Amino acid sequence: MSERKEFRDLATVEEAHAAIESLDLDPGTETVDLDEADGRVLAERVDAGLDVPGFDRSALDGYALHARETFGASEADPATVTVVGTVEAGQRPAVDLDAGEAVEIATGAVMPSDADAMVAVERTDRDGDTLLVRTAVTPGENVMAAGADIAAGERALGPGTRLTSREIGLLSALGVDQVPVRAKPRVGIVSTGDELVRPGETVDSGRGQIYDVNSYAVAAGVREAGGEPVVYPHAGDDMTEMERALREAADECDLVLSSGSTSASAVDVVYRVIEEQGDLLLHGVSIKPGKPMLVGRLGGPGSGAGSTADSDGSDTQPASDGSAYIGLPGYPVSALSIFRTFVAPAIRRAAGRADPPSATVEGRMAVRERHDEGRHRLVPVGLVTDGDGETLVYPVDKGSGATTSLVEADGIVEMPADVTYLDRDERVSVELFSPDVRPPTVFGVGEDDPLFSRLLDRLDRPRYLGHGSRVGRRRLRDDVPDFAVVSAAEEVETGTELGGWTREWGLVVPAGNPAGIGGLADLVDRDHRFVNRSTTSGLRTSLGNALADLADERGVDRHDLVDAIEGFDFAVESHESPARRVVAGDADAGLGLRATAGKLGCGFVPVGEERIRVLANHSRTEKPGVERLRAELDDVGDLVDDRPGFGTADDR
Amino acid sequence: MSERKEFRDLATVEEAHAAIESLDLDPGTETVDLDEADGRVLAERVDAGLDVPGFDRSALDGYALHARETFGASEADPATVTVVGTVEAGQRPAVDLDAGEAVEIATGAVMPSDADAMVAVERTDRDGDTLLVRTAVTPGENVMAAGADIAAGERALGPGTRLTSREIGLLSALGVDQVPVRAKPRVGIVSTGDELVRPGETVDSGRGQIYDVNSYAVAAGVREAGGEPVVYPHAGDDMTEMERALREAADECDLVLSSGSTSASAVDVVYRVIEEQGDLLLHGVSIKPGKPMLVGRLGGPGSGAGSTADSDGSDTQPASDGSAYIGLPGYPVSALSIFRTFVAPAIRRAAGRADPPSATVEGRMAVRERHDEGRHRLVPVGLVTDGDGETLVYPVDKGSGATTSLVEADGIVEMPADVTYLDRDERVSVELFSPDVRPPTVFGVGEDDPLFSRLLDRLDRPRYLGHGSRVGRRRLRDDVPDFAVVSAAEEVETGTELGGWTREWGLVVPAGNPAGIGGLADLVDRDHRFVNRSTTSGLRTSLGNALADLADERGVDRHDLVDAIEGFDFAVESHESPARRVVAGDADAGLGLRATAGKLGCGFVPVGEERIRVLANHSRTEKPGVERLRAELDDVGDLVDDRPGFGTADDR
CATH class of the missing domain: 2.40.340.10 (MoeA, C-terminal, domain IV)
Incomplete structure (x- = not known):
């Protein structure tokens, strides 16, 4: 066994939060074009640089004049003025007003400089150039003064404002096309561990390789929190390579996250690099999942160990001198839990974003x-x-x-x-x-079945856990899911039947059935490697029943038959898994469905048929998601018929 | 007046929704890299292409063996096996097991193919290569079988799934690096109207030009709804140019929005183009704001008018043959209201996004x-x-x-x-x-003041409407805002005083005071063009009081003095506006503050000082935002002192 780093003095959750708050993630500010500013956070206040509107604007259709022309005018005793011109919206007023004159003007047009009020067209009578004004107006009446929306010098938006379409509208009105915003915190992601392979490359399962889940998932989380993720090339467990990756990330980023292998040796290496290249503020938190979280700082060339942060955040260092560091656990669920609980809030703070509203x-x-x-x-x-x-x-x-x-x-x-x-x-x-x-609109548990899997595509946001008939039945009894999908080979004791279908099961064998397997009896009597399904599966129950029938026929104990089948006890996970083992040459026969054999190009030795039934939770039959499921089950024939290999169609 | 298109038969809100639902905005699908898939929506289901884990994996540290070696073993009666090798995580097992043999193995390592169970190290005693196993294990025990997380062929994610960090984690585990997602609906934005100018360019206010608010604001709204906005070069009111822009947008986009001028002629032109180039399904909706909304289709070369949609949405046409079209009203508030109410839901549907959760x-x-x-x-x-x-x-x-x-x-x-x-x-x-x-954390209304405007920058998400002392006082009496900022020149009848400061006011004049204005008397006695503030402003009240004093002194009526001041009655909007008119040469003197004169490089003729007080709503003094405001007001001296020209500092 490799030696393990023990986390003896686990920090509390509060200490972990405090240590992270003491880190300096401030990304500074940058200027972006207005058409790319959506979602960003203003770094400084923006004052109006001009009046909006930029001119005294007519608020209605009518006549512009000097208010004093109308003083004393009324319906019965109109004032008389002479119309000397016209201004449309978007035109420069080309007339000067003298005493006793008015200008015809459209909504939104520029007021002539000598006019200070508008009379609505409805309050006038016109004959040629002679206008009777049957109302008195005051200076400024029916005019939207320059700056009435917002005036030059006024505070338009405060620092820290998150820019949405509405703020972008206001900035547009002000003619602003460059916006000072908080930069996005750059978050470097360094994954470690010899066994990790990036998606898109090929894993060698025989060597124990697995895909690197955390890098892209954490990168997406960083983006969701308002940061800019930088995924560094995969660093193995090699100390020198890892040191180089961490140092490069520390130089380029505000925060470095390492995330990687669960193997003890990889964790040890990360641990050692951080201790040598920076300050480790905290190692190990009393939380599950997520215990092996690390918090610290990665130094630039000059920095070393020794200084520790106060939990009040007073001890920060300039970002140029390295970066903050958080080590995430290796297991994906742990890594994302820790990211969400501790890291995302810190990134949001640095990005100037409010925590999301109560979710x-x-x-x-x-x-x-x-x-x-x-x-x-x-x-x-x-x-x-x-x-x-x-x-x-x-x-x-x-x-x-x-x-x-x-x-x-x-x-x-x-x-x-x-x-x-x-x-x-x-x-x-x-x-x-x-x-x-x-x-989810509807939640079910039960048999793993290819037809039902396709039916799910017709539902809106369903959740289905294919954990087998037995689990489905048990959870339905516990009143957790909305429905269970069960093989009818077992007795039905609960639930309202919504529908069902029949599937043909048997032995999936290599194409052409080279071993000439004729049925279950050959598994017992000959030396074939068999692959079974798990005991929670309805298919497994059907197999058990068929073996019991064979035992009765032969007058022997069922267990003797089972013991004679090599591989009977080592079950695999999904309905396709036995067939895939056959395809891979790891087995001579697998428990499976005709549909699966067809899909994978295998031979098929039929043994029996079983009915699959969908049972709804009694108290939820009127839930809309369950009603929708029932409607789709009424059309299940479409799914049986429209693709060869499914359901009862004979396609061998 | 220009002729107006009348919207006589306004559609109902329901008819407008139905017309928009009848449009085809489907953007189709595309494939994106996993590291860019965050936030996108799966176009098709993704099944696991491999087992996760890809190998039978040891779930603990201990010994791998064939379970049958341990049958019958117990603490008291251990089984004895021989240790023949070691497997670390990330290694290919290099040993074969014969009967009576076991292999030492780490958590996460690959199980040797001949072993089917793990015994925990704690349940064994070892002496050299001899191992005593003090427990019985069953086949599969302490082994995470290949595919136990998810097995090849299983449904991993359904169509329509929105991809977040969690789904990206699962796709990573499956080794998927290319994801089929729904394309983002392309939404073309065509703005019209001669008077509109894009932000960043220069507006000619004298011609009645204004900035184009809608294009970038609507583009941001499109992005927020999951669409891809394409902002086309500004089309004026020229029929040919507008036709070209709409046709190009219709060819390239799933939906075209036109948005622009409120001028009647521009609306008419859009209306005509749509009628000639496509189908107008609906013109005018009985909604305020937003009445002039248009809904239709923009045809490709071959299409013409004539067909109308049923409100049940049965009449759609292929996207290749043009695009959907919605005409937004010109006024920004109307345009964004209509966008949010009618257009955003359609874009979200086309993008495959759920409507946002209850907001x-x-x-x-x-x-x-x-x-x-x-x-x-x-x-x-x-x-x-x-x-x-x-x-x-x-x-x-x-x-x-x-x-x-x-x-x-x-x-x-x-x-x-x-x-x-x-x-x-x-x-x-x-x-x-x-x-x-x-x-907002705190909401106030009242005097427009430069010092208070800067204080707001120290608060978190405040909202302040600088509508003047009088409005502030009135709304505080109505119990709407948390606080009012008022000039103490008027009597204080309500509110709890949180703090205040003194400001020096007077006449802002051109630099060097070329007209040699000495005080208010010169405004009355000489022929200067004056700019006032609105009657809601505390500054205006202070000016009124000072003029009343001058009238008393001279033994004349106050109104006679007021009438003698040219421009007294035409007031402007913000505290800087009079000074800016002076700077622009449009006035000889403006009512203003010493701070403003200093900021704009003007001369200043002091007239008086006034106290500005911040009054809290009695029932909200303990609201956190109000307490924070009070604390900042205690430090208001910082703001007075740290920048010349503010407060009582003498900086002329």
Whole structure:
């Protein structure tokens, strides 16, 4: 075993926040064109440089004159003036007014300089150039004075204003086409670990290689928080290469995030580089997931270890002299949890962005959740609306190593270190991953099935966990999902049937069936490598039933048959997995569907048919998402028929 | 007067929505790199192309072996095996297991193919190569099987999924680096009107030119809704040029918005072009603001007028044959209201984005709002939190021609055509301009003052309307703002004083005071052109008081003095406006502050000093924003002293 860095004195969550607040991430300011300023944050106040409107503007159609011409005028006793010209909008007034004169003028046009009021056309009578004015107006009446919208010298927008279409409208009105904004904090992302491979390249699974999840996911998170991500070329576990990458990132960025391998040796190397190249303020936080978080500063050439930050943030250093540093845990779920909880707020602050508006929903726990450890815990949870429109909250825990839980959860419930459990029906507050997260319209659990998988594409924002018939049934009994998809090979004890279909199952074998496998009996009697499905799968239950029938036929114990099948006990995860093992040459036969064999170009030895049924939670049959599902199930025939290999179509 | 297009048969709001829904804005799909996929919407489902993890992975540190080696083993009765090698994470297993053998293996490492289970190191005792296993494990135990996170062939993400950091994490895990997404709808923006000038260029106010507000503001709105704006070069009112611009935009875009002049002739030209080049589905909507909205289609070369859409949207035409068209009103507030209410939802639909989550707040009307007309009305409103934390809603109505109301409002209250008023204290629902709009931390109304304007820069998200002392006092009495800033020249009847300062006022004159103006008496006795402030301003009140003193001194009526001052009655909008008119040579003297004269390099003839006081709403003195304001007012001396020309500093 490799030696591990132990995190003995774990910092509290509050200490971690304080350490991050003590970092200097200030990106300074820059000037951008107005047409690229949307979403940016003003670095300084903007005062109006001119009057808007820039001229005294007529507010209606009528006649411009000097108000004194109308003093004393009324409906019965009009004043008489002479019309000496016309001004349209967009024209320079070409007339001068003398006493007793008026100018015909359109809405929005420039007032002649000698006129100070407008009379509405409706209040006049005209005969040739002679105008009777049947009302008195005061100076300025019906005129939008220059600067009445905003006047030169007035404060238009304050520093820190986030620019949206509305502010861009006001800046346009002021003729501003260059805007001083806060620069986006540059956030360098350095991934480490020999086994990581960037998406798009080829992984060698045999060597234990996996795709680098964190780099692009964290980069997207940086962008969402208002930062500018810079993803550096992948650094392996080589100390020199990693040092070079970190140093380059520290020179170029306001914050460096390292993120990478969960392997102990890689963590150790990062740890050592930071200790040698900067200050480590904090290593290890009492939080789950996310314990191995690091916080510190990466020095420029001259800086070294020794100084430590006060938690009040008084000890900062200029950005030019290196950068802030935060080490994220390697597991993706941990890395993104820590990023969201600790790093994103710091990036938003540096970008001058307000924290997003309350993205918290209240709900009640659908199940009891225990908490064994004395660490502050961030529990990823999913949301589902029950039949009464109330929000139910259920934990999504597939382990930090799983990436699917990233998209199967909607937010986080925090469990402080001294909380030992959340009870079923307890009210909890869920911090959504973002304010626009909404619960799925419909949520189901159950059998992994290719036809149903395609049906999901016809629904709007569904969530479906293909964890097998057995899990679906159990969770439906617990009242968590809206529906379960189950194989009818087992007894149905709960739920309202919405619909279903029949699928043909059997043994998927190499194309042409080179071993000449004829059925289950050959698996028992001959020496074939078999691949099974997990016990939660309906297919596995059907296989068990078929073997029981074979045992009855032979008058032997079912277990003897099972023991005779090589690989019966080592099950794989999805409906395609056994077939794919056959394709890869790792097995001679796999449990599967005719549809799958067809899709993957394999041979197929039919064994039986099974009915798949969709069962709704009794109390949610009127939920719109469930009604929509029922309607799609009524048309399930489309899916069976429109692509060979699915459902009962014979396509071998 | 020019002839106007009359909108006799105004469409209802519902008909306008239906007409827009009948338009085809579908932008199709495109493929983007994963590191640019953030925020985009999946065009098709993505299935896992490989197993994650890609290999059977050890879930703990210990020994890999065949489970059958441990059958029957227990603490007391261990099984004995021989250790034949080691596998670290990231290594290819280099050993084969025979019966009775085990391999030492790290967390995350690849399981040797002959092993099917892991024994935790804590459950073993080792002596050289001899290992005692003190527990029984089942096949698969402590192994994360290949595909346990997600298996090849499983549905990973559905069509229509909006990609955030979490989905990008999952796609990374699958090794996907190219993502099929919905293209962004291309939205062409054509602005029309001879008098419009793009920001950054020079306006000729004398000709009635104004800056084009709508093009960049609408472009930002398009981007916020998920579209790709294309701003076309400004088309004047020239029919040929406008036709060319619209045709080019129709060829290149999914939707064309024209937006521009409020002048009747420009509207007429747009109207004619659309009628000749496409189909006009709708002209004029019974909504305020926004009545002159147009909806239609711009044809390609072959298309013509004649066809009309059913309101059920059944009549659509292929995008290649032209584009959808919406004509926005010319006034910015109207244009953005119509954009937000009708156009943004259509762009979001085309982009595959969900409507933003509920951005609606409930509040009560701070004042009564009347509604005279029979049109559906979108009332821009501002929000302020009262002392009890309740949201107050007040109308922001400076007329559609004003651009400042864009940033002085937070959202919209809808008043259906048959509603005649909203009562004070009536509960209303406010549709926020965006979900992240929050009420200002503090809201004030009152005197326009340069020192206070700078103090605002020290507050977080303040809102201040410099509408003058009189308006400030009145609105504070009405209980709308948190505070008012007033000149103490008038009696103070309400509010808790938070602080204040003294400012020196007088006559701003050209540099060097060429006319040798000595004081107010010279304005009365000599023939100078004067510029006043509006009657709502405290400065105007101070001037009135000083003139009353002069009248007393001379034993004449105050009105005689006022009548003798040329320009006394034509007031301008902000504290700098009179001084700027002096600088421009349009006046010989302007009412103003010493600070303003200093800033603009003018001469200054002192007349008096006045005290400016900040008065808080009695019931809101403990509101955090008000407390923060009070604290800044305690330090107001900093602002007086740190820049020459402000406050009482003598800098002439």
